[in-house]
Every structure is written in C-alpha cells, then in structure tokens.
Amino acid sequence: MALREQFTEAMKASMKAGDAATTSTVRMIIAELKKVDIEARPKGIEGVKDGEIVAMLRRMVKSRRESVEMYRQGNRQDLVDKELAEIAVIERFLPPEMDEAALEAAVRTAVAETGAASVKDMGKVMAALKAKHGGSLDMAKAGPMVKAALAG
Numbered sequence: 001m002a003l004r005e006q007f008t009e010a011m012k013a014s015m016k017a018g019d020a021a022t023t024s025t026v027r028m029i030i031a032e033l034k035k036v037d038i039e040a041r042p043k044g045i046e047g048v049k050d051g052e053i054v055a056m057l058r059r060m061v062k063s064r065r066e067s068v069e070m071y072r073q074g075n076r077q078d079l080v081d082k083e084l085a086e087i088a089v090i091e092r093f094l095p096p097e098m099d100e101a102a103l104e105a106a107v108r109t110a111v112a113e114t115g116a117a118s119v120k121d122m123g124k125v126m127a128a129l130k131a132k133h134g135g136s137l138d139m140a141k142a143g144p145m146v147k148a149a150l151a152g
Contacts, residue, residue, distance in 0.1 A: 054094060
C-alpha cells in the first residue's frame with residue numbers, strides 16, 4: 001500500500017478509535033504532504049513519489065527531535081511529551097532504518113562500487129547510497145561514515 005493510502009487509512013482508524021493525538025498528527029502529515037506536492041508542481045511533478053514522502057517524514061521527525069531538546073532545556077515536559085508522541089506516530093510510516101553494522105557495510109560497498117578515493121568523491125558515494133538504499137538509510141548518519149571511510 002502506498003504511503004498516501006496509509007495516511008488515509010490511519011486517519012480513518014484514529015478517528016473511529018477517538019484517538020485525537022494520532023488524528024492530529026496524521027492531519028499534520030497530510031497537510032505537509034500537500035505543501036510538498038504544491039512545491040513540486042512548477043517542476044512538472046503532480047504528486048510526489050514515496051521516496052520524497054519518506055524524506056519529508058524524516059524532516060518532520062528531525063524537526064520534532066530538535067524541538068524536544070529545546071523544550072527539555074526550558075523544562076517544558078508537557079511539550080516534550082507531545083513532540084515525542086508525534087514522533088512515534090510519524091515513525092509508524094517510515095521504513096525501518098538500517099542498523100549500524102548494515103550501514104557500515106553499505107558505505108563500504110558504495111565506496112568500492114563508485115571507486116571513490118578521497119573526500120572529494122563523497123558526493124558520488126552519497127548519491128549511490130541514496131539511490132540504492134533510499135528510505136531505509138538515514139543520510140545524516142551516513143555522511144560522517146562516508147567521510148571517515150574516505151579519509152582513512
């Protein structure tokens with residue numbers, strides 16, 4: 001089932017269950033998706049694909065994790081709990097991330113396949129990783145690993 005359909009089904013299920021927090025978060029996801037779709041229209045894209053939707057969801061999670069840190073510093077546990085609940089709902093739609101060992105193996109494979117020899121080739125390696133592993137790969141974690149692999 002495509003992610004768009006999963007959002008719709010999750011919305012229906014949460015509304016039937018009376019789960020206001022989940023309903024609110026899914027509505028937020030759908031609103032963000034509409035914004036991404038509108039931004040893609042000038043490029044001639046009508047409705048972004050699942051890969052872009054996964055990237056959007058990862059940005060949403062990242063934003064909320066940053067907010068959690070700020071709220072913790074401000075001693076606002078109520079807001080921390082709200083953000084963590086939203087993260088949990090958003091992560092239900094994300095594919096499982098690679099573990100540390102699988103990520104290291106993927107980086108080694110990408111370096112070998114691209115023939116990268118120095119940090120100057122980092123872009124090629126990152127592009128290969130994104131193309132091959134897409135949604136299951138956290139690019140923020142992969143970047144430092146690629147840099148380390150190419151530096152040493």
